[in-house]
Amino acid sequence: MNAASCQMCGRLFMKQGRSPYCPSCSEVDYQNFLKVRDFIREPENKSTNIGILVEATGVSELDITRYIHEGRLIIKDNPELLIGCVRCGQPTNEGKVCSNCQRDMQKELSSLQESLTKSSSARAYRLD
Numbered sequence: 001m002n003a004a005s006c007q008m009c010g011r012l013f014m015k016q017g018r019s020p021y022c023p024s025c026s027e028v029d030y031q032n033f034l035k036v037r038d039f040i041r042e043p044e045n046k047s048t049n050i051g052i053l054v055e056a057t058g059v060s061e062l063d064i065t066r067y068i069h070e071g072r073l074i075i076k077d078n079p080e081l082l083i084g085c086v087r088c089g090q091p092t093n094e095g096k097v098c099s100n101c102q103r104d105m106q107k108e109l110s111s112l113q114e115s116l117t118k119s120s121s122a123r124a125y126r127l128d
């Protein structure tokens with residue numbers, strides 16, 4: 001375990017897991033998460049965007065983005081709620097990476113696996 005200073009209150013705490021917050025701020029953070037989640041789940045808020053969401057919940061855009069990146073907040077049902085893809089920066093409501101990048105990464109992964117298979121299979125020639 002590592003000591004870290006809480007990103008919300010600045011107090012030193014023993015870091016557990018990935019939370020940047022001390023236990024008491026984590027609780028606040030969790031309540032914020034619930035607020036955001038409940039808000040976007042309301043049918044009348046289906047077309048909310050990040051600006052409206054920040055204003056309505058009082059939760060910062062940074063925190064909302066983090067909930068999405070952590071996979072805690074699913075925004076697929078909210079087509080106007082877009083955050084920048086961590087890979088290409090394009091606005092997306094897919095989560096951490098946009099669907100284009102997901103496809104690219106999938107491709108890269110399979111070509112990586114392919115080259116691994118090629119290089120590990122004895123005496124195979126690479127024809128690329």
Ligand SMILES: [Zn+2]
Binds near residue numbers: 007011
């Ligand atoms: Zn704290």
Ligand SMILES: [Zn+2]
Binds near residue numbers: 086098099101
């Ligand atoms: Zn992308």
